[in-house]
Amino acid sequence: MMLQILAEPWPWYIAGPAIGLMVPLLLFVLNKSFGVSSSLKHLCAMCSVSNARFFKYDWKKETWNLMFVFGVFLGAVLVAKYVPSESLVGISDATAEKLSGMGITDFTGLMPEQLFSFSHMLNPATLISVVLGGFFVGFGTRYAGGCTSGHAIMGLSQFSLGSLVAVIGFFIGGLFVSWIILPSILSLI
Amino acid sequence: MKHIYALLLGVLFGGILVKAEVVSWFRIQEMFWFQSFHMYGIIGSAIAVGALSIWIMKRFGAKSINGDFINPSPKPLHKKANLFGGIIFGLGWALTGACPGPLYALVGSGYGIMLVAILSAMLGVVAYGHLKDKLPH
Numbered sequence: 001m002m003l004q005i006l007a008e009p010w011p012w013y014i015a016g017p018a019i020g021l022m023v024p025l026l027l028f029v030l031n032k033s034f035g036v037s038s039s040l041k042h043l044c045a046m047c048s049v050s051n052a053r054f055f056k057y058d059w060k061k062e063t064w065n066l067m068f069v070f071g072v073f074l075g076a077v078l079v080a081k082y083v084p085s086e087s088l089v090g091i092s093d094a095t096a097e098k099l100s101g102m103g104i105t106d107f108t109g110l111m112p113e114q115l116f117s118f119s120h121m122l123n124p125a126t127l128i129s130v131v132l133g134g135f136f137v138g139f140g141t142r143y144a145g146g147c148t149s150g151h152a153i154m155g156l157s158q159f160s161l162g163s164l165v166a167v168i169g170f171f172i173g174g175l176f177v178s179w180i181i182l183p184s185i186l187s188l189i
Numbered sequence: 190m191k192h193i194y195a196l197l198l199g200v201l202f203g204g205i206l207v208k209a210e211v212v213s214w215f216r217i218q219e220m221f222w223f224q225s226f227h228m229y230g231i232i233g234s235a236i237a238v239g240a241l242s243i244w245i246m247k248r249f250g251a252k253s254i255n256g257d258f259i260n261p262s263p264k265p266l267h268k269k270a271n272l273f274g275g276i277i278f279g280l281g282w283a284l285t286g287a288c289p290g291p292l293y294a295l296v297g298s299g300y301g302i303m304l305v306a307i308l309s310a311m312l313g314v315v316a317y318g319h320l321k322d323k324l325p326h
Contacts, residue, residue: 006208012230015209019231020238022202024246029194031253033261034239037289040307040314049311054318064195069293071199076297078200079207089210090227095219110207110295111214111286116302126302129284134292134306136281138313141289143274143324145264148288151275152232155264157239162266169275170282171221177283178221185284 006083009090022149023157030064035150037141038062039069102186114189125188136173144169203294212294214286221283270326281310 010018023034043066044050045059088107096107104112113120120126141147144166146155152170155163209231210216220228245251246259253259282288285306287295292310295303317324 009210010205010208012209012227013234015205015211016231016234017238018205019202019209019211020235020242022198023239024242025198025201027243027246027259027261028251028253029198030191031255031257031259036293040289040310041318044311044314044318047311050315050318052315052318052321054321055315063192067192067195068199068202069290071196071201072203072206072290072293073199073297074196075200075203075205076207076212076294079204080298083208085208085210089213089215091213091215091219092224094224095215095222098222098224099215099218107215110210110212110298111300116214116300118302121302121305129286130302130306131309133281133284134309135313135316136277137285137287137289137292137306138281138310139317140274140276140278140281140313141310142314142317144271144278145267145274147278147290148232148282149290151264151271153235153239154261156236157243158261158263159240160263160266162264162268162271165266165268165271166275166278169272169277170279173276173279173281174217174221174283175279177280178218182218182283 007085009085009087019153020157023154026068032064033150034154035065035146036069036072037137037147037150039065040138041142042066099186102183103189104186115186120189123189125185128185128188140173202290203297206290206294207298212287212291212298217283217286267326270324273325281313 026032026034042059042062045055106113115126115129151163151166206212219225251259292303292307
């Protein structure tokens with residue numbers, strides 16, 4: 001019964017408050033602010049990939065953050081193994097229709113195989129989505145000082161003005177890609 | 190011990206991200222096209238719960254389990270960096286369909302190709318580390 005409930009995709013009013021609870025849990029257990037993207041910097045510092053001053057700090061003090069993101073990976077592994085969702089991702093019909101019109105035919109899984117699989121790795125659409133997109137995620141989050149967790153959730157929970165500016169930026173960038181750029185990218189598939 | 194706690198909290202967070210479909214590229218495009226309330230409901234209610242918990246913890250002088258007062262410092266305001274960096278991250282968010290948490294969760298969900306996205310994100314961090322002093326903040 002319990003597993004059956006877990007196997008269903010969660011509605012927003014369960015998932016959102018559950019994510020919000022990460023804020024007090026991290027504060028209470030570790031006295032740390034909720035955030036994910038700085039882990040990318042600690043990974044760079046840990047692997048000594050650059051000698052820039054930006055990476056000269058004691059990353060070992062941030063091990064908790066690396067453990068946290070390793071946990072995120074592990075949590076997804078456990079869900080996939082024990083309580084996978086069997087249905088398609090519950091997007092609206094309008095979104096499915098719009099994506100079909102742009103050439104997406106496979107709606108199984110969490111992301112379209114046509115775009116996100118090693119067999120399409122050298123397709124320009126995949127390179128743009130994965131390689132360029134990933135680069136922007138790393139560069140942008142360090143420049144802005146946080147991501148959806150650190151700015152949108154932790155920052156806005158503290159009514160931080162900088163976080164509000166950053167979140168407005170997230171949407172300027174995201175809307176530009178989804179409305180203006182995405183149709184051209186998908187036409188490359 | 191605290192590293193074990195961090196790991197367990199991460200497991201919880203990763204599990205929620207997958208079950209809520211927040212890790213789905215389809216959901217991210219749907220959000221930016223304003224075709225569903227799902228992602229807005231999640232982010233909005235997460236902020237509401239986060240803000241309320243911080244207010245309560247401060248109001249009652251709550252201490253963490255190691256005995257220190259809970260008083261998270263707010264992120265500093267750097268208008269230009271917040272805006273320009275935010276826009277660049279937004280481009281990446283819509284292109285990959287994933288923010289940093291989901292990147293790790295997608296690898297765990299079997300999308301090995303997102304390891305390439307994580308390596309590329311690290312390259313982006315290195316690029317920022319080298320250009321930092323030349324960029325407006």
